[in-house]
Amino acid sequence: MFKIALIIIIGALVLVASVLLFKLLQLLQKKKSPPKNNNNQQASLLLSFLIIGLAIFFWYSYTRFSQYTLPVASVHGVLMDRLFWITTVVTGIVFITTQTLLFFFSHKYRFQQKKKATYHTGNLTLEIFWTIIPTLVLTVLMFFGLKLWNTITQPPKESIKNTTVIEIVGQQFSWKARYPGKSKKLGAYDYRLIDPVNELGIDFNDENSFDNFVSNVLYLPKGKPVLFKIRSKDVLHSVYLPHFRVKMDAVPGMPTRFWFIPNKSTEDMRESLQNKNFNFELACAEICGRGHFSMKMIVKVLEPEAYETWVQSQKSFLYKNPTYLKKVPVHLQTKAKKKAGILH
Amino acid sequence: MHQENFITKYIFSTDHKMIAKQYLITGIIWAFIGGMLSILFRLQLGFPKESLLWLKPLLGNWISSTGKLDPEFYLALVTMHGTIMVFFVLTAGLSGTFSNLLIPLQIGARDMASGFLNMLSYWFFFLSSIVMFISLFIGTGPAGGGWTVYPPLSALPQAIAGSGMGMTLWLVSMTLFIISSLLGSINYITTVINLRTKGMSFFRLPLSIWSLFFTAIIGTIAFPVLLAAALLLVCDRSLGTSFFLSDIYIAGEALVHQGGSPVLFQHLFWFLGHPEVYIVLLPALGITSEVITTNARKPIFGYKPMVISMFAITVISFGVWAHHMFVSGMNPFLGAVFTFMTLIIAVPSAVKVFNYLATLWRGNIIFTPAMLFALGLVSFFISGGLTGIFLGNSSLDIQLHDTYFVVAHFHLVMGGLSFFGMMAGVYHWFPKMFGRMMHQKLGYWHFWLTFVGVYLVFFPLHYMGIGGVPRRYYAFTNFDTFSGFVDLNIFVSIAAIVTMGAQFIFVFNFFYSMFRGQTAVKNPWRSTTLEWTTPVKPMHGNWPGVIPTVYRWSYDYSVPHADTDFIPQHIPDKKVKISAQ
Numbered sequence: 001m002f003k004i005a006l007i008i009i010i011g012a013l014v015l016v017a018s019v020l021l022f023k024l025l026q027l028l029q030k031k032k033s034p035p036k037n038n039n040n041q042q043a044s045l046l047l048s049f050l051i052i053g054l055a056i057f058f059w060y061s062y063t064r065f066s067q068y069t070l071p072v073a074s075v076h077g078v079l080m081d082r083l084f085w086i087t088t089v090v091t092g093i094v095f096i097t098t099q100t101l102l103f104f105f106s107h108k109y110r111f112q113q114k115k116k117a118t119y120h121t122g123n124l125t126l127e128i129f130w131t132i133i134p135t136l137v138l139t140v141l142m143f144f145g146l147k148l149w150n151t152i153t154q155p156p157k158e159s160i161k162n163t164t165v166i167e168i169v170g171q172q173f174s175w176k177a178r179y180p181g182k183s184k185k186l187g188a189y190d191y192r193l194i195d196p197v198n199e200l201g202i203d204f205n206d207e208n209s210f211d212n213f214v215s216n217v218l219y220l221p222k223g224k225p226v227l228f229k230i231r232s233k234d235v236l237h238s239v240y241l242p243h244f245r246v247k248m249d250a251v252p253g254m255p256t257r258f259w260f261i262p263n264k265s266t267e268d269m270r271e272s273l274q275n276k277n278f279n280f281e282l283a284c285a286e287i288c289g290r291g292h293f294s295m296k297m298i299v300k301v302l303e304p305e306a307y308e309t310w311v312q313s314q315k316s317f318l319y320k321n322p323t324y325l326k327k328v329p330v331h332l333q334t335k336a337k338k339k340a341g342i343l344h
Numbered sequence: 345m346h347q348e349n350f351i352t353k354y355i356f357s358t359d360h361k362m363i364a365k366q367y368l369i370t371g372i373i374w375a376f377i378g379g380m381l382s383i384l385f386r387l388q389l390g391f392p393k394e395s396l397l398w399l400k401p402l403l404g405n406w407i408s409s410t411g412k413l414d415p416e417f418y419l420a421l422v423t424m425h426g427t428i429m430v431f432f433v434l435t436a437g438l439s440g441t442f443s444n445l446l447i448p449l450q451i452g453a454r455d456m457a458s459g460f461l462n463m464l465s466y467w468f469f470f471l472s473s474i475v476m477f478i479s480l481f482i483g484t485g486p487a488g489g490g491w492t493v494y495p496p497l498s499a500l501p502q503a504i505a506g507s508g509m510g511m512t513l514w515l516v517s518m519t520l521f522i523i524s525s526l527l528g529s530i531n532y533i534t535t536v537i538n539l540r541t542k543g544m545s546f547f548r549l550p551l552s553i554w555s556l557f558f559t560a561i562i563g564t565i566a567f568p569v570l571l572a573a574a575l576l577l578v579c580d581r582s583l584g585t586s587f588f589l590s591d592i593y594i595a596g597e598a599l600v601h602q603g604g605s606p607v608l609f610q611h612l613f614w615f616l617g618h619p620e621v622y623i624v625l626l627p628a629l630g631i632t633s634e635v636i637t638t639n640a641r642k643p644i645f646g647y648k649p650m651v652i653s654m655f656a657i658t659v660i661s662f663g664v665w666a667h668h669m670f671v672s673g674m675n676p677f678l679g680a681v682f683t684f685m686t687l688i689i690a691v692p693s694a695v696k697v698f699n700y701l702a703t704l705w706r707g708n709i710i711f712t713p714a715m716l717f718a719l720g721l722v723s724f725f726i727s728g729g730l731t732g733i734f735l736g737n738s739s740l741d742i743q744l745h746d747t748y749f750v751v752a753h754f755h756l757v758m759g760g761l762s763f764f765g766m767m768a769g770v771y772h773w774f775p776k777m778f779g780r781m782m783h784q785k786l787g788y789w790h791f792w793l794t795f796v797g798v799y800l801v802f803f804p805l806h807y808m809g810i811g812g813v814p815r816r817y818y819a820f821t822n823f824d825t826f827s828g829f830v831d832l833n834i835f836v837s838i839a840a841i842v843t844m845g846a847q848f849i850f851v852f853n854f855f856y857s858m859f860r861g862q863t864a865v866k867n868p869w870r871s872t873t874l875e876w877t878t879p880v881k882p883m884h885g886n887w888p889g890v891i892p893t894v895y896r897w898s899y900d901y902s903v904p905h906a907d908t909d910f911i912p913q914h915i916p917d918k919k920v921k922i923s924a925q
Contacts, residue, residue, distance in 0.1 A: 042711035117642035117902040145737035153676035242812035253590025256673035293817040
């Protein structure tokens with residue numbers, strides 16, 4: 001492939017160079033070529049550009065549709081995609097109309113010796129017309145957009161109660177997820193408590209921390225609302241789940257959040273795409289250093305029951321790292337051991 | 345006129361025309377450096393598996409022993425490409441060149457209000473260029489945190505090597521650049537307000553002057569904010585303050601910084617950064633207005649609506665900055681406000697496009713290379729402007745933010761558009777600058793290869809963006825989701841290399857025509873504006889005798905019954921010859 005590409009490039013450069021050389025010789029010899037009608041030629045070129053350009057645009061957009069459309073796997077994502085395609089149709093119509101007018105006018109009103117341009121300095125009615133029409137169209141698009149924005153950023157109160165809260169932490173160059181245990185509560189954290197083992201700086205003075213567990217794979221329940229609590233340990237990162245239409249920056253010192261409902265499980269996707277190796281992925285979308293392009297976390301969406309089973313099977317951080325019991329205040333030791341699953 | 349020696353004429357010149365040429369040539373050199381950097385990273389993106397050992401003599405340690413580009417160097421390339429193109433080429437090279445060249449000539453002034461400040465402005469830019477150029481060659485590499493230099497990445501050398509010396513030089517260079525820009529802008533504003541010739545009322549000014557005037561106003565208001573942000577960043581980096589840093593644990597160490605906000609920097613940066621888009625856009629649009637109306641032989645359609653829409657853009661441009669930050673974690677209510685403002689600013693832009701189309705309607709169009717570039721610009725304005733409607737809508741931006749859709753959008757509407765505006769200007773005013781004509785056929789070749797090339801490079805990126813591919817990725821192979829565009833990446837890289845190659849036609853044409861081009865006549869494009877009333881090679885002071893008085897607006901093309909198809913601004917009504925018909 002590289003060789004073919006190289007040949008094409010060299011070919012193109014040789015072509016350009018030879019044209020240049022030819023011109024140079026022509027210029028040096030001061031040989032005046034007879035004046036030709038360049039103007040009509042340029043006008044035809046402009047029109048051909050429009051026709052060929054639009055043809056390629058339609059052909060590519062149509063034949064490669066499945067290649068560039070990402071399957072959607074969240075509730076708001078469906079709405080977002082709908083708005084995307086509505087906007088595409090509206091802007092598409094404007095795009096084709098205005099480009100056509102631009103190149104068509106350029107061709108039609110090319111210079112002709114006997115003609116004279118019309119002396120038009122403007123028309124107030126027209127100006128008002130083409131101020132109001134875009135305003136109306138944009139207002140409609142904005143209305144739908146803001147409605148959706150509200151839906152996404154302000155989750156309904158009744159669903160907040162049974163929301164699964166998961167903390168996602170970005171660091172150079174990996175992601176970690178922290179889950180609350182049975183108590184369904186995430187404990188406090190402090191960046192000054194971070195060490196090579198307690199990578200997330202979990203604060204064991206807080207009893208909510210005792211049953212928290214950390215995972216390198218992000219598990220989500222299908223059909224249940226999920227709230228991401230997002231933070232970063234070092235520089236800016238951005239939690240990006242392309243299939244779920246989710247993106248939110250991870251900011252050191254300022255926790256952020258994103259609420260959504262995944263509505264397709266990994267299995268659903270594997271079936272519909274007929275790809276047994278399919279996995280949802282979480283990527284970083286904010287430049288964060290040399291490993292930015294490899295900051296990946298696998299995302300698995302399970303049926304709610306399977307998800308519960310997975311949560312139950314996880315061992316808490318304290319269970320895995322009992323030395324951290326030292327950090328638990330004395331009067332909470334027994335409670336911590338119980339919650340962490342060390343004592344029954 | 346005073347005596348000029350080599351140094352006062354060509355180096356420390358106070359003549360606005362010479363300063364314009366200095367800006368232009370410096371801009372062209374930067375454009376080549378910026379373009380070459382982009383070819384380097386396109387090589388990586390298009391042919392990630394190929395060995396680049398042949399570049400080792402040039403890039404040294406940035407190429408690993410297996411022939412791979414270093415990922416941090418990739419980020420440095422992207423960062424420097426952005427910085428160079430946005431600030432050094434499209435701000436200094438475009439508005440620096442044409443503000444200097446056109447403002448005195450088109451308003452009928454002998455020079456800028458302060459020739460000395462004008463010279464100082466160029467030399468600050470030159471110093472800033474030198475510093476930025478040096479930063480390309482230091483051991484730890486140039487700044488690599490993206491052209492937006494968001495802290496903490498840009499503040500911590502532990503996070504990326506480029507944030508050490510490279511970032512320091514970046515900040516020094518940008519500070520000098522901002523000083524240069526402010527000196528220039530103040531001068532442009534003063535000159536337009538005070539030095540217009542007799543009869544040149546504001547509403548007789550050519551649209552190019554209006555656009556440069558508004559650009560200068562935006563620059564004067566917006567750039568100081570970037571200066572403030574840069575200085576605060578310097579404090580965080582060197583003096584241990586915590587404006588932008590908080591709660592950071594990096595390289596095995598918890599830093600002492602607390603209470604700062606990285607989002608604050610984003611607000612400050614984009615308060616310049618978004619108006620900056622219009623700083624590079626408006627001059628290009630102004631130049632296009634001149635070129636289109638001259639070559640369509642038809643007055644610009646809706647002169648006042650054009651001025652009003654530029655004014656509207658100027659004002660609203662200060663109220664849209666946070667649309668770059670929809671997913672930064674700021675309050676969602678702000679997202680709604682900035683969506684509203686952003687979609688509002690699309691209206692004056694749409695009005696401008698419709699006015700350009702109406703100007704072409706029933707014109708008598710001559711396709712000079714300048715005209716072709718101007719038409720190409722309008723085409724980019726449409727293509728790139730429309731994708732802004734997706735990105736400005738906060739809910740769609742959640743998915744599209746920081747993907748290739750954004751890259752495609754701004755390279756068409758800001759990169760391609762402003763570059764084409766610059767080219768239209770160079771081809772159009774080359775005779776004024778150098779007294780010679782550029783070669784037309786080479787101009788055609790340059791236009792078509794570039795026009796088709798820019799579309800082939802940037803249009804496919806929309807598809808990648810819709811497919812979710814994030815920008816600033818060194819490679820796409822780590823993610824199954826993003827690895828489906830291998831063929832497209834190869835195609836784009838080839839198109840980019842060919843387009844870059846085509847720019848050599850321009851450079852050849854530019855320097856060849858400067859010395860050997862056909863000698864220009866006084867008004868080669870049969871244009872109405874004042875700059876064509878000077879001698880072919882205007883001296884310092886522009887007009888040998890008195891400055892012409894202006895009797896009409898700028899666009900009297902194809903006036904009915906007049907015997908020529910244009911009436912220059914300095915011709916009074918009684919001197920207009922009426923044709924026999």
